[in-house]
Amino acid sequence: MTNPSSVTPNDLSAFWMPFTANRQFKKQPRMFVGANDMHYTTSDGRSVLDGTAGLWCVNAGHCRPKITEAIQNQAAELDYAPAFQMGHPKAFELANRLISIAPKGMANVFFTNSGSESVETALKIALAYHRVKGNGSKFRLIGRERGYHGVNFGGISVGGIVPNRKMFGTLLTGVDHLPHTHLPAKNAFSKGEPEHGAELADELERIVALHDASTIAAVIVEPVAGSTGVLIPPRGYLKKLREICTRHDILLIFDEVITGYGRLGKPFAADYFDVQPDIIVTAKGLTNGVIPMGAVMVTADIHDAFMTGPEHVIEFMHGYTYSGNPMAAAAGLATLDTYKEEGLLERGTELGSYWEQALHSLKDAPHVIDIRNIGLVGAVELQPIAGEPTKRAFSAFVKAFENGLLIRTTGDIIALSPPLIVEKTHIDQIVDGIRTVLKEVA
Numbered sequence: 345m346t347n348p349s350s351v352t353p354n355d356l357s358a359f360w361m362p363f364t365a366n367r368q369f370k371k372q373p374r375m376f377v378g379a380n381d382m383h384y385t386t387s388d389g390r391s392v393l394d395g396t397a398g399l400w401c402v403n404a405g406h407c408r409p410k411i412t413e414a415i416q417n418q419a420a421e422l423d424y425a426p427a428f429q430m431g432h433p434k435a436f437e438l439a440n441r442l443i444s445i446a447p448k449g450m451a452n453v454f455f456t457n458s459g460s461e462s463v464e465t466a467l468k469i470a471l472a473y474h475r476v477k478g479n480g481s482k483f484r485l486i487g488r489e490r491g492y493h494g495v496n497f498g499g500i501s502v503g504g505i506v507p508n509r510k511m512f513g514t515l516l517t518g519v520d521h522l523p524h525t526h527l528p529a530k531n532a533f534s535k536g537e538p539e540h541g542a543e544l545a546d547e548l549e550r551i552v553a554l555h556d557a558s559t560i561a562a563v564i565v566e567p568v569a570g571s572t573g574v575l576i577p578p579r580g581y582l583k584k585l586r587e588i589c590t591r592h593d594i595l596l597i598f599d600e601v602i603t604g605y606g607r608l609g610k611p612f613a614a615d616y617f618d619v620q621p622d623i624i625v626t627a628k629g630l631t632n633g634v635i636p637m638g639a640v641m642v643t644a645d646i647h648d649a650f651m652t653g654p655e656h657v658i659e660f661m662h663g664y665t666y667s668g669n670p671m672a673a674a675a676g677l678a679t680l681d682t683y684k685e686e687g688l689l690e691r692g693t694e695l696g697s698y699w700e701q702a703l704h705s706l707k708d709a710p711h712v713i714d715i716r717n718i719g720l721v722g723a724v725e726l727q728p729i730a731g732e733p734t735k736r737a738f739s740a741f742v743k744a745f746e747n748g749l750l751i752r753t754t755g756d757i758i759a760l761s762p763p764l765i766v767e768k769t770h771i772d773q774i775v776d777g778i779r780t781v782l783k784e785v786a
C-alpha cells in the first residue's frame with residue numbers, strides 16, 4: 345500500500361497506470377525518456393524502433409519540428425480561450441482544414457479531447473439528431489462484438505470487448521450488437537480484405553426485424569477493428585451495412601480513431617472502402633498524438649437539423665472545457681501541414697505491398713496461426729499457451745522491447761502500426777525483430 349509521506353519523486357507506486365499490468369511493470373519498468381522520428385530512447389540509453397506509432401497515433405513520427413514549434417509559439421501567444429460562447433481563430437481554421445480533407449459529405453466538426461470523448465459525442469449527436477427531427481423513438485444504438493470504442497460508458501456499451509465491459513454494471517440500456525467479422529477458419533492469412541463474410545452485415549436486418557427500425561438511432565463500427573486485434577472487414581461488408589442503414593433511416597457512424605489520418609493509405613477508411621458514413625469519429629493522428637484532441641465530423645443534414653429555434657439559445661447541450669483548445673488546434677494544424685508536405689496520408693498506398701509481403705513472410709515462424717494486413721496495419725496472431733491466454737504474446741512484447749522494438753499486443757495477437765514515415769529498412773527490422781522474438785518465447 346502507498347504511504348503518501350514516504351513518496352519520493354522517482355517512486356513508481358503512486359501512479360495507477362492505465363491498461364497496464366501495474367505490478368509487473370513496477371518490478372521491471374520500461375521507461376521512455378526521449379523520441380525522434382521512428383525511434384524512442386529508453387531511460388538506460390537504448391534506442392527502440394516504434395512499430396506502433398505510440399498507440400496508433402504518432403503518424404508523422406516523433407518530435408517533428410513543425411509541430412513542436414507550433415505548440416511552443418501557441419503557448420506564448422494564446423494559451424487558453426473559453427470554449428463555450430467564445431472562439432479563437434485556429435479552432436475554426438482547423439475545422440475547415442479537416443473538412444477539406446474529409447470524405448465526401450462531411451460538413452461540420454465538433455472538437456473533443458480523445459477518442460473516447462469523440463465516441464460519446466457521436467452517440468449523443470445521433471440520439472439528439474433523431475429527436476430534433478421529430479423521431480424521438482429512435483433511441484437504440486447498435487455496436488459490434490469485439491468492437492473497441494474507448495472506455496467511457498457509451499463506448500463500452502456499444503463496444504464488444506468482454507473484459508472492458510464485465511466489471512461495470514448494466515451499462516447503457518437499449519444497445520444491441522452485430523456479430524464480429526473474424527472468420528479464421530475461412531479467412532486465415534488473408535492479404536487485405538478477406539473474401540468471406542460480407543453476409544454478416546445482413547445480421548443488421550435481423551436486429552432491425554427484432555427491434556423495429558423506428559427504435560434504432562445508429563450503428564457504430566470501426567471500419568477496421570484495431571484494439572481487438574486488427575479485424576479487417578470482409579470484402580463488401582461495409583457497403584452492405586451502409587445500404588441497410590440507409591434503407592431504415594439509421595445513422596452509420598465510422599469510428600476512425602485508428603483508421604483516420606492515413607493509416608490505410610488514404611486520408612480516411614471511408615475513402616479507402618468508398619463508403620460514406622453519416623458521422624466520423626476521430627482523435628489520435630489528428631494532432632500526431634502530441635496534444636490530446638479528437639474531432640467528430642458530421643454531414644450538413646445532421647448539423648443543420650440542430651440549427652433551429654431562437655438564435656440566442658444553445659442548439660446542442662454538449663461540449664468540453666478543452667473543445668478546440670488553442671494548443672491542440674495549433675498542433676492539429678501543424679500536423680495536417682506535415683502530413684500534406686510529406687504525402688503521409690497516401691504513403692500507406694505506396695508501401696502497402698512491401699509491408700504485406702514482409703509481414704506474411706512470418707507465416708512459418710513459431711506459434712503463428714494467422715497474419716492479417718491492410719494499409720500500414722498488421723497483425724500476427726499466435727497460438728495461445730494452453731490455459732494461459734495472453735502470456736505468450738506478452739512475453740513477446742517484453743522481449744521485443746528488450747531487443748529494441750516496440751510492438752503492441754492484445755490477447756495473443758501482435759498488432760503493428762508503424763509511423764507513416766516508416767522506410768523499407770524499418771519494416772525489415774520490425775519483421776526480423778518479431779521473427780527473433782518468436783523463436784525465443786515459450
Ligand SMILES: Cc1ncc(COP(=O)(O)O)c(C=O)c1O
Nearest residue numbers: 458459460492493494599601602
Ligand atoms: C477505434 C477506437 N475508438 C476509440 C478509442 C479511444 O480513444 P482514446 O484512448 O483516445 O480515448 C480508441 C483507442 O484506441 C480506438 O481504437
